[in-house]
Amino acid sequence: MTKKVEKEDKVVNLKPAAGDMSARRKGIYLLPNLLTTGALFCGFYAVLSGFSGEYEWAAMAIFAAMIFDGLDGRVARMTNTQSDFGVQYDSLSDMVSFGVAPAVVAYGWGLTSLGKLGLAAAFVYASCAALRLARFNVQAELSDNKNFTGLPSPAAAAIVAGLVWSTYQMESSTTAAIIGAVITAVAGLLMVSNFKYPSFKEVDLRGKVPFMVILSVVMGFVVITIDPPRILFTLAIVFGFSAPLIWAWKKLTSLVANKAK
Helix, strand or coil, X not given: CHHHHHHHHHHHHHCCCHHHHHHHHHCCCHHHHHHHHHHHHHHHHHHHHHHHCCHHHHHHHXXXXXXXXXXXXXXXXXXXXXXXXXXXXXXXXXXXHHHHHHHHHHHHXXXXXXXXHHHHHHHHHHXXXXXXXXXXXXXXXXXXXXXXXXXXXXXXXXXXXXXXXXXXXXXXXXXXXXXXXXXXXXXHHHHCCCCEEECCCCCCCCCCCCHHHHHHHHHHHHHHHHCHHHHHHHHHHHHHHHHHHHHHHHHHHXXXXXXXX
16 A cells, blocks of 8 residues: 555656746747847847948848848757747847848938938838738748748848948949839838749758759859859849749740730
């Protein structure tokens, strides 16, 4: 009888206390959210640098935020530490780093010279970033992992930041400011469009790849180091306008094929 009681006592002692279970449920994962905090800090620093007129550092901070943003989700999936808190925190961080920061930096860089037109272009970008992130959160469970609907906010931020970084040393002019306003507004509108962009989420970082893939990545970094501002801006422009151009090409070829019939 005594042995039975001792066994039962041991079983009971193995169960965690109710307070421990509650604390465990309320905890958050450190590593992915630490990377998200890094992206948030880079966006915050970009805003401060934009206010100070240090547009080079502001643009670099936005690109640094992209690195952190690209890592947090992958690290969470690789370590199985995804959480609803992480999803919401990531969206808030993206709004600062890829929504507010690029708009503020672009406005201070040259859009301010256009008055209300420049303000409108910057606001179009910021508001479209917010709408794009809200739509992404709502449709996250329904969308596939292969494509994004609308230009991802980091890519749109790369267009604006690349533009500022490439031209901040040039003499300001009304023509440059108008071109900047158009690019900023169009980048924002692409975020809320229905164009499909590849997500690259299915790339397996833990799997084996051919040697040529690694060599291509290394050569890509070498090419970027030749002229980081202009090359990154060019890559962002090519990616951002690839979906509309592909859509237009398909429509044109379909129209020609129908006329030929």
